[in-house]
Amino acid sequence: MTTEFILNFDEKPTLKNPVLIEGLPGIGQVGKIAAEYLKDELGATRFATLLSYTFPPQVLVKKDGTIELMKNEFYYLKGEQDLIILTGNTQAATNDGQYRLCQKILDVMEELGCNKIYTLGGFGVGKNIDNPVVYGAVNKDSLISGLESIDVILERSGVGHIIGASGLLLGLSSLRGMDGLCLMGETSGFYVDPKSAKAVLTVLARHLGIELSLDNLEKKAEEVEKMTQEAAEIEKKILEEMGATAKSDVLPDKDQMRYIG
């Protein structure tokens, strides 16, 4: 009970060269919407849950009053191409925690024989976008080939960063010899963005060579949006008011407030 990671397996699936598809909370919730939709639409089975002290110190309360811990969850799906889908309600909340968490995730992947990962996310452009394109990033030169033919943009005008799990998984997996691709849907960054997630999933399905209906994507986006937006207005009001009256210890550490939402 006292280790930084608590990994519980529902079952240990036997998979054939599975590829990992990661989509965790992030800009525009693009990656999370995409991964959640994928596992629901394809009917993937959860096989493991990862809890961690690197997560924000809080629980999530669902609409019926039951709670769940902050967590990442692993799903699998057998098929022509076996898949592992990683999603969850949070990313690690500290710098070094992000590194350790991603290494832990990759340990699980190695154990299951995975040697290729896709990470999904948003590419913030700071303005509204009608027809979002998809940017790609790869951890090996050999992965570039074939991406432009399915409309993934690789070249950019300057150097950028990918922050958090989508970036770190790509980088750290390369140390283990794994292939890694990141697909990022263009998004304003101002709100939850299903259109961007749709663009990402369209490209992903083509790259994996799988059929994927995207008809129900809007509904999934609505669910994700509700989970991240409602509490925020009230919390913001309280924090502002509290700042104004200097009652600085009425709420716990500011660090713990970041993920309210």
Add this chain to the structure above:
Amino acid sequence: MTTEFILNFDEKPTLKNPVLIEGLPGIGQVGKIAAEYLKDELGATRFATLLSYTFPPQVLVKKDGTIELMKNEFYYLKGEQDLIILTGNTQAATNDGQYRLCQKILDVMEELGCNKIYTLGGFGVGKNIDNPVVYGAVNKDSLISGLESIDVILERSGVGHIIGASGLLLGLSSLRGMDGLCLMGETSGFYVDPKSAKAVLTVLARHLGIELSLDNLEKKAEEVEKMTQEAAEIEKKILEEMGATAKSDVLPDKDQMRYIG
């Protein structure tokens, strides 16, 4: 002397299926007022003190000039239903510290045979409330039954979070098979709120099936308010002035200033 937690027992009580009631500093000080009142009104006996490097690096100075370390304290009360009450002058000040602290508290609970916990807190709504209701959250579906009959609201329009010990204890206790309920009194979040604490205690007493006079609650709230508010005005003034003149190392690390109050 060099471990992160220093747990000192005054005595090790032998208890029969005790339930834990936690109320630590938090929004509107609702949980702390409620827990402090409960242990005083019922005449509970302190049996352990928990110090931790996860707490803010400071001491509290009482009105007579004597100091006390930041700490959490455990009280017990024998009766038809044995109780353990946890209160204190702080929560952990870091993300991972919150996780480790809550696990440490649950270790103590397991040792004492406790398998049910109540966590008390405020539910911030960002506006003044005349007649605060009490929201509930549970870590098992089976705990829902019976809560609405005593006016605890479980259903809400969206998903929310419970931040800090009240949330984490609920979540982490579920990993040990413990029952966990959180009772949150509606509160503005703008000031120390005895009315909200009263609403919480009313519901708690009904759920525990105990008699509890709430006549002295206002007085307890006044005490708690004094402990959190007086120094804040001066500190705020100093911090503003220091910001203005850029003497950034006259005071220690900003992280250490958060709990001034």
Add this chain to the structure above:
Amino acid sequence: MTTEFILNFDEKPTLKNPVLIEGLPGIGQVGKIAAEYLKDELGATRFATLLSYTFPPQVLVKKDGTIELMKNEFYYLKGEQDLIILTGNTQAATNDGQYRLCQKILDVMEELGCNKIYTLGGFGVGKNIDNPVVYGAVNKDSLISGLESIDVILERSGVGHIIGASGLLLGLSSLRGMDGLCLMGETSGFYVDPKSAKAVLTVLARHLGIELSLDNLEKKAEEVEKMTQEAAEIEKKILEEMGATAKSDVLPDKDQMRYIG
């Protein structure tokens, strides 16, 4: 070279029931001025230097271009009452680091047979003060007696906090059975305050029963002020400008900027 604390002894003095006097950087630099003056005026001998990874990640550059690491230093003086004086150019920069540092300091004190500590600091009141009084705080009731006769104010209208080493040393030393007194000179908190340090030293000398000329105190305050103020103006300007142009990685981590000055 890889431990969090690096403690180097110049010599290990044999002392008879020494008392520790601590004065590290803090509000108004009151404690630091007092401790620096005391060790210079009494001609105390340095016997140990403590370096720590808990300190800000920087070095100090002196006027001749030579540098020194952030450090705490221990001095001793033999006499009717053997003294240990602790001062330095920094406090720990993280919450848990403050706890571990203070425990380390107390380990050294135990080894040298010390069982009484004085911690010196400022008491911020947010306005200019012509004749600063001295507030006291003690870690045992038995230490109250005698303090008021030398004009130390113990009673206050409400509860407060002592943040950082002056507070934590008081609290943590009580766990080892040591006597602990904190003397805090009233100060605005807006600038380096020798008048407040003078008030603290006057009281300290009376309590220790030692002779102490305070004639050169103003000069010491000037030195301390120069060390904390000059670089601040330029750094502030740069930080503002950089904020305005969003070049967020031109300087290292914001955490590392706090102690610039």
Add this chain to the structure above:
Amino acid sequence: MTTEFILNFDEKPTLKNPVLIEGLPGIGQVGKIAAEYLKDELGATRFATLLSYTFPPQVLVKKDGTIELMKNEFYYLKGEQDLIILTGNTQAATNDGQYRLCQKILDVMEELGCNKIYTLGGFGVGKNIDNPVVYGAVNKDSLISGLESIDVILERSGVGHIIGASGLLLGLSSLRGMDGLCLMGETSGFYVDPKSAKAVLTVLARHLGIELSLDNLEKKAEEVEKMTQEAAEIEKKILEEMGATAKSDVLPDKDQMRYIG
């Protein structure tokens, strides 16, 4: 894969009394430009890469869509005076991480027989400078001699700080008996500053007694500037907008945003 530092050697060069020249990201990117230019212009060979959990949790995406982890890199050059050049795309992102990282770097230096280090950086003055001078700082009195004759300014009006690797390497190397000099080019701190880097390299070449053409320095500065500036405008816009709408968990932890650029 689970240690805080991952040090990979391309080869282990045998060097004769090598001196280390460090230039990592920092104010005005002065040190980084200088070190990058030096290793390219002199044709130094990379021999080791250092990854660390103390770095920001992100990867860098190059213009062709390939990524690289945040890293520090060691180069060597054999000659009359063997050189080791340390540069990279980041510094450690936490206080104690900076200490541990610098110790790790010095461990490598000791292993290679290095006993003298130069650290390069900017000296922020908060205003534009036409003809930047070079300030020096040394970790031993004996290193002062000879510096002024090559126009390095050692004396200053007050005490200052050197923050991050350039400072800490100087300080911590002194604990190992190594000689350490820091050369800081005057810079506004407002933008990437090749003129300041040129001033530093001019002095460095004279001190090392090596020939060094500085004709291509402007081009190197342009590269560095592109790597740090382009993404910043968009990120800033997104962060502001997100602040305004309180979607606080759309992006990961604020700590992880600091190095966006």
